[in-house]
Amino acid sequence: MNVRRLIPTTALAATVALGATALTACSGTAGAAGSSDGKLHVTASFYPLQFLAEQIGGDHVKVDTLTKPGVEPHDLEITPKQTGQLSESDVVLYLKSLQPAVDKAVAQSGVKNVVDAATLTKLEAHGTSGEGHEGHDHAAEGEPGHDHGHDHAAEGEAGQDPHVWLDPAKYAEIAKGFGAALEKADPGHAADYKKNTDELVAKLGALDTEFKDGxxxxxxxxxxxxxxxxxxxxxxxxxxxxxxxxxxxxxxxxxxxxxxxxxxxxxxxxxxxxxxxxxxxxxxxxxxxxxxxxxxxxxxxxxxxxxxxxxxxxxxxxxxxxxxxxxxxxx
CATH class of the missing domain: 3.40.50.1980 (Nitrogenase molybdenum iron protein domain)
Structure with missing residues (x-):
């Protein structure tokens, strides 16, 4: 679909160093005070990021998701209504290369604060490790005859695997990075975002221990x-x-x-x-x-x-x- 590019009047790129993590933010500072309901409007691309935004944002955010329940996220197509919703967001949280339609819409939206979860942790390639052994062979998944609608060959650099949320430790890294992004976007509630982030990271640490022991x-x-x-x-x-x-x-x-x-x-x-x-x-x-x-x-x-x-x-x-x-x- 053709999406009209909305170009902000000013553009400022800021990089927030978070150890091994990074946040890319475009122009301006989103503020909850500018919204009619007094909340920071966050659009998440699909469920794992929606859940993370809800847990960290708490009562200070209104979270919408581009991928509705029951929709296979890889196959998502963006509607005009969703494009409008995206452009009106204070903050967008997505995972670049997982959903090509989202990548395109985000790039053209002119959103003031964009957080790419893929920059908040280290992505790895999980390819084949020998004849007959498949880890996550993204190149093979993009071969002719594969109609899943998801171009895995385009997943990050050198076929990187995007499914980081299934590792509680990596998911916690994303949580820390997004928490810092919310603190920057809405400094008036930074203390609450920090508290919520710490609580979520602690729960993910406990889950990691459960998996290790189990x-x-x-x-x-x-x-x-x-x-x-x-x-x-x-x-x-x-x-x-x-x-x-x-x-x-x-x-x-x-x-x-x-x-x-x-x-x-x-x-x-x-x-x-x-x-x-x-x-x-x-x-x-x-x-x-x-x-x-x-x-x-x-x-x-x-x-x-x-x-x-x-x-x-x-x-x-x-x-x-x-x-x-x-x-x-x-x-």
Whole structure:
């Protein structure tokens, strides 16, 4: 779609050093006092960033999201109404390269304070590590025949994996960076933003400990998933992610990949094929039937719906931990 570029009258780029983090802010200082409801209007691109903004902003912010519940975020298309909503925001929080339509709209919006979550933590590439082993091969996911609508080849530099929120420690880094951004955008409530940020980071630290302790002693370290979104989680807790060929949960695995996964499942004592809540479980059930494995949910937390195994980020992550512990054979 064609989006008319709104050019602010002044432009100022500021970089806030946050250890290894950075905030890019465009012109002006957003102030809650300028809004009719007295709140800072924040637009988040999808659920993990919406949740973070709500937790840190508290009563001082009004948070909207561009990706509504039940919508697969990778496939999002921006409507004219959303473009208007975006341009009227005080602060925008998004993750560059995850949603190309959002990237384009943000670049053309003229929003005064833009926070790219990808700059607030270190992104890594989770590609293939050998024949038949798939971590998060973004280049392969963009091959012809893949109709998921998400160009993984464009994900950051050198195919970087954007799914950082599934690692509680990296999610905490993003929380710290965004908290600092809110303090700068709305200094009148900086103390509250700092307090809320510290509380959220503490909760994420506790969740990280739960995962470390819960996945310490297992019969297997390998899990199979239809959506290879768990590279950061696997790396953090010493697990091996095996993704079915192609990120599209609707697609059938190739015979060669099926053979590879059968061998991996036998060698690594794999019991379960995981699928996600926002996509069909067809591929997982096909693979499970042909390999004699079970199926279960491992939620990439790209959105919360009535079918999610929890009402918010923490509840769903703890459900993921429970399902992983069961599948990996916790000792």
């Amino acid at each position: 996945l310490k002693n297992t019969a297997s370290r390998t899990f199979i998933t239809t959506h290879s979104a768990f590279g950061y989680l696997a790396e953090r807790y010493g697990l091996d992610q095996e993704g079915i060929s192609g990120v599209d949960p609707e697609s059938e695995p190739s015979p060669a990949r099926m053979k590879d996964l059968q061998a991996i499942a036998k060698k690594d004592n794999v019991t379960t094929v995981f699928f996600e809540t926002l996509a069909s479980d067809k591929t997982a059930k096909t693979l499970a039937r042909d390999t004699g494995l079970q199926t279960d949910v491992l939620d990439p937390l790209e959105g919360i719906t009535d079918t999610s195994q929890g009402a918010d980020y923490f509840e769903v992550m703890r459900s993921n931990l429970k399902n992983l512990r069961k599948a990996l054979g916790t000792k």
